[in-house]
Amino acid sequence: MPKSLSLQQTLDLLTNGEMDSMGLMPWGSNYTFLTKVTPKDQKAKESSEDYLELLGVYKPRRGETPLWDFPDGTLCLREFAAYLVSDRLGWGIVPPTVLRSGEHGFGSVQLFIENDPNQHFFTFREDEGTCDDLRKICAFDLISNNADRKSGHCLRDLQGKVWAIDHGITFNSDYKLRTVIWDFAGEPIPKELACDVERLATEIKPNTAFGKAMRQLLDESEVRALQKRVDGFLKLKAFPSPNRYERSVPWPPV
DSSP: OOTTSOHHHHHHHHHHSEEEEEEEOTTOSSOOEEEEEEOTTOOSOTTSTTOOOEEEEEEEGGGOOOBTTBOTTOHHHHHHHHHHHHHHHTOOOSOOEEEEEETTEEEEEEEOOOBOTTOOHHHHTTOGGGHHHHHHHHHHHHHHTOSOBOGGGEEEBTTSOEEEOOOTTOOOSSOOOOBSOOTTTTSBOOHHHHHHHHHHHHHSSTTSHHHHHHHHHSOHHHHHHHHHHHHHHHHOSBOOOOOTTSOOSOSSOO
């Protein structure tokens, strides 16, 4: 996030700012646009120190590629659900994400993370400074049932923090986990992570604000499956190993 903006200010700007598309982002399977986001009432000129601008990643619903195992038009909702879970856990691994309308209709807009595109999970997996973030992403993928954790879906920003992106195919009610992050298999789950997940378990219930929000984004069977995965995670003593009878790594892995 820009140093001058709080998390809430960033979310507000992503939600309410003027969007100016800079064009399609390459390599995605869905239509994805890089966009400038500026305050609607901004008077400052672009050359001014007071000028405020964010870069966002805009994924319109109508640009989503149909999938046989995910309901049409739901990928942007899952992007937002992933952000809400990351935020509720207190892990801050998914960049600020909102739902809103843009040039190509309703969709998700996520804060663009400035990063070195040559850096991804496979290049920094052995860097001790990234291990804590990667453990959180590993746990997050188990909870969210991430079907597509490629290496390139882990970014390291210019300050060294690792972020997780691309969560359009998460939260399926059927087991779909495919990830490149199996490095922690057999390693004890840190107590602080388990405590965070335990707190999440109490907040998925239908009478909580978080539980209600998730039920607006996912269908009831998917929310029940999420609850079961959270409960199952809390019974684990260590990070699990890949299922030898299932395809456990996405293709391509990068």
